Amino acid sequence: MTSSPIELAQVSKSFGAVQALRGVSLTVAPGEMFGLIGHNGAGKSTLFKLMLGLLPATSGTVRVQGVDTASPEFRQVRRRIGYLPESFVTYDNLTGLEVLHLFADLKHVPRSACAGVLEQVGMSLAAGRRVHTYSKGMRQRLGFAQALLGDPDLIFLDEPTNGLDPEGIADFYRILREVRERGSTIVITSHILAEIQDRVDRLVIMHSGKIAEQGTLAQLRSRMVLPSQIVATLRPGTADQLQAALAPLDGPELRLDGAKATIACQSGEKMAVLAVLAKLALDVTIHEPTLEQLFLGHGGAHVHAH
Numbered sequence: 001m002t003s004s005p006i007e008l009a010q011v012s013k014s015f016g017a018v019q020a021l022r023g024v025s026l027t028v029a030p031g032e033m034f035g036l037i038g039h040n041g042a043g044k045s046t047l048f049k050l051m052l053g054l055l056p057a058t059s060g061t062v063r064v065q066g067v068d069t070a071s072p073e074f075r076q077v078r079r080r081i082g083y084l085p086e087s088f089v090t091y092d093n094l095t096g097l098e099v100l101h102l103f104a105d106l107k108h109v110p111r112s113a114c115a116g117v118l119e120q121v122g123m124s125l126a127a128g129r130r131v132h133t134y135s136k137g138m139r140q141r142l143g144f145a146q147a148l149l150g151d152p153d154l155i156f157l158d159e160p161t162n163g164l165d166p167e168g169i170a171d172f173y174r175i176l177r178e179v180r181e182r183g184s185t186i187v188i189t190s191h192i193l194a195e196i197q198d199r200v201d202r203l204v205i206m207h208s209g210k211i212a213e214q215g216t217l218a219q220l221r222s223r224m225v226l227p228s229q230i231v232a233t234l235r236p237g238t239a240d241q242l243q244a245a246l247a248p249l250d251g252p253e254l255r256l257d258g259a260k261a262t263i264a265c266q267s268g269e270k271m272a273v274l275a276v277l278a279k280l281a282l283d284v285t286i287h288e289p290t291l292e293q294l295f296l297g298h299g300g301a302h303v304h305a306h
């Protein structure tokens, strides 16, 4: 039986009186791209540290690659995990290649592997330059390169695109896609929700040390009370017809603004509303709630489930 790369069962972690994690259970499947979202202080970094075996859980079990992170055997597993911390700090006076050599030695990976990962992140030409001459994006790529050393099956990326410009972010995800194609399991955290919502297979929303929600984006959407917005462009005379046709439906809310009609409706009513609009031959655009809206819709505290 192949075990899941990550299995957490009822994990809690306290720092004195502070309960950073409270009964967190989750499973990440092999090859999955898994997102971790949460406000500052929600417990994401603590969860990462537990999964990397850097901190012990107060209660519950954390198994990574089938091995309990509290067991002595986990040291071996950790070497096979790639990790890009939130702020990748390194020796500025060394060249990129020299920095990677250090990491290769720590990970017991042959130094000959360094050139390949530098190429993978598009840093071959800068490999001989000292790190203090690098831009923020180049430093981050170097950090990414060290996480990729040794071809890890499991990669943790803590806010990897923090501080990158849009081009740097696009580059980062292009490289990440290539890494994914090799079948690695990836856990990624981000504050930029819109950025990861279409890039992860599943995600967890954390709040106050607990999992507030988890699932695919579609599952989260269907569980939340957040209406889709359907915008129709009216032709003369159609406003009244639209109002009359929607009236029996009860649920959808219509707002009229000149030639623009905005209808807010729950997912179960969407097809009925679209049928009305199609009958009137109106042009429509559908705006689904973004993850950002779902997340902010929590008000930081509650999940409004059906």
Ligand SMILES: Nc1ncnc2c1ncn2[C@@H]1O[C@H](COP(=O)(O)OP(=O)(O)OP(=O)(O)O)[C@@H](O)[C@H]1O
Binding pocket: 015, 018, 019, 020, 038, 039, 040, 041, 042, 043, 044, 045, 046, 047
């Ligand atoms: N070493 C520590 N000692 C005491 N309290 C801690 C420690 N590490 C974390 N905490 C507390 O645990 C809670 C969760 O912190 P954590 O850093 O995991 O949150 P986070 O979601 O990663 O936040 P951010 O997005 O700001 O990085 C916070 O209340 C924090 O103050």
